[in-house]
Amino acid sequence: MKKLVLLSALAASAIFSGCSTVNTIERETPQSRPNYIRDRRLVFDGWLAESIAVTDLAQTHVSGNLLKIDMKVRNLHRHYKDYRYRVEWIGEDGMVIPSPIDGWKTIHLEGREETHVSATATSPKAVDFIIKFMLDHE
Amino acid sequence: MKTRHIVPVLFGACAIALAPLTATANTVKKVDPKQKVLVNATQISPSEWSEAAEKLISNLLGSDVLASIQQPPAVMAISRIRNDTTMQIDIDSLTKKIRVALNQSGKILTTTTLGLGGKSEDPLAKESAEYAQFMSGQKQETRMPDFTLSGKIIESRIKQGRETLITYTFQLSLTDVKSGLAVWEAEEAIAKTSKKSAVGW
Numbered sequence: 001m002k003k004l005v006l007l008s009a010l011a012a013s014a015i016f017s018g019c020s021t022v023n024t025i026e027r028e029t030p031q032s033r034p035n036y037i038r039d040r041r042l043v044f045d046g047w048l049a050e051s052i053a054v055t056d057l058a059q060t061h062v063s064g065n066l067l068k069i070d071m072k073v074r075n076l077h078r079h080y081k082d083y084r085y086r087v088e089w090i091g092e093d094g095m096v097i098p099s100p101i102d103g104w105k106t107i108h109l110e111g112r113e114e115t116h117v118s119a120t121a122t123s124p125k126a127v128d129f130i131i132k133f134m135l136d137h138e
Numbered sequence: 139m140k141t142r143h144i145v146p147v148l149f150g151a152c153a154i155a156l157a158p159l160t161a162t163a164n165t166v167k168k169v170d171p172k173q174k175v176l177v178n179a180t181q182i183s184p185s186e187w188s189e190a191a192e193k194l195i196s197n198l199l200g201s202d203v204l205a206s207i208q209q210p211p212a213v214m215a216i217s218r219i220r221n222d223t224t225m226q227i228d229i230d231s232l233t234k235k236i237r238v239a240l241n242q243s244g245k246i247l248t249t250t251t252l253g254l255g256g257k258s259e260d261p262l263a264k265e266s267a268e269y270a271q272f273m274s275g276q277k278q279e280t281r282m283p284d285f286t287l288s289g290k291i292i293e294s295r296i297k298q299g300r301e302t303l304i305t306y307t308f309q310l311s312l313t314d315v316k317s318g319l320a321v322w323e324a325e326e327a328i329a330k331t332s333k334k335s336a337v338g339w
Contacts, residue, residue, distance in 0.1 A: 064205045066199055100195075105192065
């Protein structure tokens with residue numbers, strides 16, 4: 001019986017050793033007033049949609065006329081995950097504006113961790129954007 | 139052996155002889171350099187250059203420096219960006235992305251006829267300006283830089299057991315030439331771990 005309990009404890013520690021979740025503390029009433037925007041989502045990977053939550057999409061302009069977006073992303077798992085994301089900028093004519101920094105980027109999130117991800121357009125012609133997410137399998 | 143049997147035998151021999159070659163042949167395919175992520179311990183990969191440049195550019199564009207330029211575009215010259223790593227690296231991998239981003243923003247343009255120690259990035263443009271000045275007898279107006287970009291790339295390696303933590307730190311400063319003050323400074327690090335195999339081969 002003792003052996004069984006010991007083995008169970010060892011198995012549980014082995015399973016949960018990979019789990020590290022994040023606790024956060026913040027001001028009860030935030031002073032910031034972000035300019036939140038409504039979004040439209042196309043979900044082709046249901047598992048990914050249930051793996052990462054993207055909320056509070058906001059926009060502002062920096063350096064006078066450059067569009068900057070910011071969003072909250074949360075890892076919904078109890079263990080760390082790596083995700084990749086990419087932001088494409090769209091001009092008034094609906095065409096993509098190439099940017100030297102529009103490649104895929106990696107974010108590492110601990111279990112249940114929430115963080116802000118932001119991106120800035122390099123061209124003042126950018127008026128819209130498309131954010132793409134995927135799991136990092138590399 | 140009859141002649142009609144020779145052809146299939148020759149085909150068979152060729153197939154057997156060429157089989158190892160096809161098995162060891164390299165396969166090459168084109169990939170999107172902005173998508174493929176490959177990292178190793180001895181090099182900074184294109185995706186890592188992009189990641190560092192993206193963070194530095196976002197930091198610069200988000201600062202108030204560009205908004206405070208009175209008559210954009212201002213002119214920037216590339217000063218010394220020191221490579222303090224053990225690798226032979228092309229600093230342009232970082233600076234070019236920053237230059238393109240600033241160019242696209244319309245706030246800052248980079249001069250290619252003025253460089254560190256009097257060396258110009260585009261000697262033909264410099265010579266052409268000098269030649270035009272000589273031929274016309276009128277002084278050509280070359281814009282002097284309002285800002286200079288300088289910095290350093292540092293490498294650190296920390297070993298613990300079989301694991302090595304490799305960190306590349308990119309430090310950049312944008313200096314206002316008139317005041318001599320660094321009006322923007324940023325530091326970004328890229329870290330990766332490398333683990334040696336327990337088996338020595």
